[in-house]
Structure formats: structure tokens, C-alpha cells
Amino acid sequence: METERVLENIEPYEVFHFFEDLTQIPRCSGKEEQVVAYLIDFAESHGLDWQKDDHLNLVIKKPATKGYELKPPVILQAHTDMVCEKNKGTLHNFDRDPINVEVEGDKVIAKETTLGADDGIGVALALALLADKEAEHPAVEIILTSDEERGLVGAEHFDMNRVEGRMLINLDANDEGSFVVGCAGGPVIRVEIPIERVQAVADTVTLSISVRGLTGGHSGEDIHRGRANSNKLMSRLLQAIRRETDLALASLSGGLQYNAIPRETEALITVNANDKQTVLNLILTYEKIYRNEYRSTEPTLEIVVLENKDRPANVLSTDSSGRLIDYLYLSDNGIIRMDAEIPGTVESSINLGTIRLQEHKAVIQVMTRSSVESVYREMYNRVAFLAKHAGGEIHIMADCPEWEYNPDSRLKQIFHEVYEEMFSIAPEFHILHAGLECGVFAKKSTKPLDMIAAGPTSRNLHTPGEYVSISSVQNFWRFLKEVLKHI
Ligand SMILES: [Zn+2]
Numbered sequence: 264m265e266t267e268r269v270l271e272n273i274e275p276y277e278v279f280h281f282f283e284d285l286t287q288i289p290r291c292s293g294k295e296e297q298v299v300a301y302l303i304d305f306a307e308s309h310g311l312d313w314q315k316d317d318h319l320n321l322v323i324k325k326p327a328t329k330g331y332e333l334k335p336p337v338i339l340q341a342h343t344d345m346v347c348e349k350n351k352g353t354l355h356n357f358d359r360d361p362i363n364v365e366v367e368g369d370k371v372i373a374k375e376t377t378l379g380a381d382d383g384i385g386v387a388l389a390l391a392l393l394a395d396k397e398a399e400h401p402a403v404e405i406i407l408t409s410d411e412e413r414g415l416v417g418a419e420h421f422d423m424n425r426v427e428g429r430m431l432i433n434l435d436a437n438d439e440g441s442f443v444v445g446c447a448g449g450p451v452i453r454v455e456i457p458i459e460r461v462q463a464v465a466d467t468v469t470l471s472i473s474v475r476g477l478t479g480g481h482s483g484e485d486i487h488r489g490r491a492n493s494n495k496l497m498s499r500l501l502q503a504i505r506r507e508t509d510l511a512l513a514s515l516s517g518g519l520q521y522n523a524i525p526r527e528t529e530a531l532i533t534v535n536a537n538d539k540q541t542v543l544n545l546i547l548t549y550e551k552i553y554r555n556e557y558r559s560t561e562p563t564l565e566i567v568v569l570e571n572k573d574r575p576a577n578v579l580s581t582d583s584s585g586r587l588i589d590y591l592y593l594s595d596n597g598i599i600r601m602d603a604e605i606p607g608t609v610e611s612s613i614n615l616g617t618i619r620l621q622e623h624k625a626v627i628q629v630m631t632r633s634s635v636e637s638v639y640r641e642m643y644n645r646v647a648f649l650a651k652h653a654g655g656e657i658h659i660m661a662d663c664p665e666w667e668y669n670p671d672s673r674l675k676q677i678f679h680e681v682y683e684e685m686f687s688i689a690p691e692f693h694i695l696h697a698g699l700e701c702g703v704f705a706k707k708s709t710k711p712l713d714m715i716a717a718g719p720t721s722r723n724l725h726t727p728g729e730y731v732s733i734s735s736v737q738n739f740w741r742f743l744k745e746v747l748k749h750i
Pocket of ligand 1: 342411
């Protein structure tokens with residue numbers, strides 16, 4: 264069913280025309296077949312060379328325009344998939360329904376679902392350039408990757424030999440005037456600490472403790488916001504209790520994902536009946552301490568304690584409880600180092616993401632991030648060393664490649680000069696404390712790549728209410744065409 268077009272009269276027409284086309288095509292991560300068919304159709308109808316690989320990555324090439332034949336080719340890159348999130352109660356079916364796009368002042372917005380400007384607007388900009396008969400530019404090679412949002416999957420499978428360019432402009436950044444010149448990488452580590460279970464001692468009481476009400480957030484992009492990690496708060500409390508009582512852990516569980524700051528951690532402990540009041544007092548004391556330390560970032564933090572009538576079937580031995588609590592208490596967490604060259608930017612961080620107890624081992628997931636490889640290697644070494652001291656071992660679950668900042672980047676210089684010339688204000692450059700496909704390209708490419716990530720301003724990414732600024736698309740489209748003339 265044809266839906267009414269709502270972006271036809273918005274400038275730049277060519278960019279919004281292709282963007283609106285994309286909003287009509289289902290393209291959740293892993294389901295890019297239809298959008299790829301649309302893109303091949305586009306290339307065919309514009310007489311452009313294209314290649315597709317087995318992972319639905321696409322390359323479309325357009326020759327240099329007159330006068331630019333001797334300039335080096337430039338790669339523009341965007342991802343074709345989108346995050347599919349919707350509000351509870353919405354009937355929207357992402358496999359079938361077009362996105363319900365609205366214009367609200369300067370915003371193109373989807374209120375009930377994600378809009379897919381991440382990264383549909385990047386794809387639309389690339390298509391608009393390919394279709395533009397007046398734009399002047401060197402040869403352009405467009406890489407359109409699949410399945411970015413589930414972990415840079417398309418990029419991981421992309422063969423860089425399919426392109427010749429050594430300069431790559433990634434169109435997946437979302438702050439006009441603040442360009443990305445590096446990104447963090449690092450391993451996700453699973454720590455396993457063996458535990459021994461023993462019978463719970465008679466004459467003990469069982470207390471269920473939960474640290475909860477925390478803000479949480481993205482373990483990279485929100486790590487500098489001073490929020491508390493519930494796993495760390497719990498381990499500090501347990502260590503304090505352990506200093507004054509014979510605590511035994513019966514269970515411990517915290518965090519939902521390794522890449523999110525944990526918001527809630529629960530522990531079940533037993534202590535001698537006559538230590539019960541000491542423990543309750545400590546809990547009150549630490550709740551006060553935490554509320555003070557995090558008074559601006561964690562207004563709803565609380566520690567809730569309940570006494571269980573039933574004693575657990577078994578508890579961790581004194582040695583096992585101690586090793587596990589020591590591990591958590593001493594483990595690194597949060598910002599490790601700020602970037603010395605780009606003020607206000609986190610260079611390296613680590614997130615004590617999840618804790619689970621199994622029958623014979625505790626399993627802990629930790630995520631490291633750094634834009635400098637040697638620093639995340641060192642964070643990894645520290646995790647391994649501490650795990651070994653707790654009698655445990657580690658495994659790498661995933662490895663995200665970093666894109667190390669190059670202060671001498673020619674693209675950065677061009678972006679700076681052109682932006683300042685056009686808008687009479689100097690642009691900002693920053694290093695993203697999260698993964699980006701540029702990290703994968705940097706690792707895969709056999710020759711050095713000069714890269715930058717840019718795009719018009721969009722907000723509320725990955726959530727319903729995602730929008731892109733119309734005026735910013737106008738600025739960015741003009742800017743991008745001007746940049747290509749200066750390569
Ligand atoms: Zn994206």
C-alpha cells in the first residue's frame with residue numbers, strides 16, 4: 264500500500280526523497296534483503312557499477328566528475344540496517360509496515376518507533392550524491408554495510424580489497440559540527456571463579472540485600488556521567504560486612520548486560536544470629552554513604568534488606584565467599600584514563616557488567632574500552648591477574664577493534680578548513696567512547712586509511728522518538744559536497 268509522502272517538499276529534496284524511500288522499506292538488522300534490492304535497483308537505474316557480497320554489503324562506484332579525474336578516490340560509508348524499537352502498545356510491525364514519519368518544526372521524527380535516521384540519513388546522503396549530476400568530486404566508492412547495530416557484523420565480513428580509496432568518510436555520526444576522529448575498542452572478558460558450596464551453619468540468619476534504583480546507562484557513552492555501578496556498591500558493602508562478621512554468600516546476581524552500567528544487584532547472605540543488628544546498621548550506614556557520594560546522579564538509590572525465614576540449602580565456603588568478594592571489591596571499574604589530547608574525552612574505561620553464580624563457579628562479565636590498544640591490553644592483563652589471584656580464569660567473549668586517533672589526518676584538516684570557511688565557526692573533533700565500523704576497517708585494511716565520521720544532528724537514537732534535524736541535513740549536505748571538492 265502506498266503511503267502518502269510527507270518529505271517531498273523539504274530541502275534538500277534529493278536527500279529527503281531517498282530517506283523517505285528508505286523509511287518505507289523494512290530493514291531491521293539481519294533483514295536487509297529488501298533494502299539491498301532497492302539499492303541495486305537504484306544503481307542499475309543510474310548506470311552505476313555495483314557489487315554485492317555474501318553478507319549483503321554493497322559497493323556502488325561513481326566516476327570522478329570533470330576536472331577531478333586525477334584526485335584520489337574517496338570512500339563514503341553508511342550502514343543499511345536500523346535498530347527496530349517501538350513503544351509498548353504500538354501495533355507497528357517492522358517486518359511489514361513503513362515507518363510513520365512526521366515533520367515537527369525542524370524535526371523529522373517517528374514518535375512511536377525508531378526513525379532509522381541511524382543510519383538511513385547516511386545512506387540517503389550517499390544516494391543523493393550518486394544521483395547528483397551537478398556535484399563535483401573525485402571518484403567515489405560507496406560502501407553500504409549490513410547488520411551494523413548487532414555488533415558491526417557486515418563490516419567484519421567486508422573485503423576492503425573491493426575499494427581503492429584510502430580516505431573514508433563514515434556517515435554514521437550524529438552531531439553536525441562535531442566530527443569523530445577515533446573510537447574505542449577492547450575485549451569483553453568473561454571471568455570464572457570456582458566456588459565451593461557447603462552446608463549453611465545452624466544459628467545463622469539469612470538476609471536478602473538489594474542495591475537498586477540506580478540510573479544505569481551505556482557503559483561507554485555514559486561512563487563519564489558519574490553514575491554508580493550496583494555491582495561495585497554491593498561488593499563494597501559485602502566487604503564491610505565481612506570485616507565485622509562471618510558472612511557467607513548464598514547467592515549473588517547483578518547487572519543485565521556487559522555493555523550496560525548495572526542498576527541492580529542482589530545478594531543472599533547468612534551471618535551469625537547475634538551479628539544481625541551489626542549488619543543492619545552497616546546497611547543503613549552504607550546507604551547514607553552512597554546517597555551522599557552519588558547525591559546528584561543517583562537520587563533514587565536504595566538498599567533494601569529483608570530477613571528470610573528459610574535458611575538456604577547451601578552457602579559458599581568462607582574461602583569462596585572471600586575470594587569472590589575480594590575479586591569484585593578490587594576490580595577496576597569506570598573511567599581509567601581521560602584523553603590527554605582531546606579535553607573532556609574518555610580514553611579508557613572498564614565496566615563490571617554482570618555477576619551470576621552457578622553451582623560450581625561465579626561468572627562475571629567485564630567490558631573494556633579504549634581508543635589506545637596498549638591501554639585496553641593492560642586493562643585485560645589486570646583483569647586476568649586479579650582473576651588468577653582469586654583462583655579463577657578468563658575467556659575473551661568478543662573483541663571490538665579500536666580506531667586510533669591520528670592528529671595528522673588530512674581529512675580532519677580538510678573538514679576543519681571547509682567547515683570554518685562555510686559556517687564561520689571552528690568544528691569540534693572527538694573520539695567516540697563506543698564501537699564504530701571505522702575500527703573494523705582500520706584493523707582489516709592492509710594499507711593505512713585516513714578516516715573521519717560525520718553526519719547531520721540526530722537524537723534519541725535507538726529509541727522511539729528518534730529524530731533528525733532538517734536544518735542540519737541542509738547544512739551537512741552542502742558541507743559534504745564542498746568537502747569533496749577539496750579532497
Ligand atoms: Zn548507526
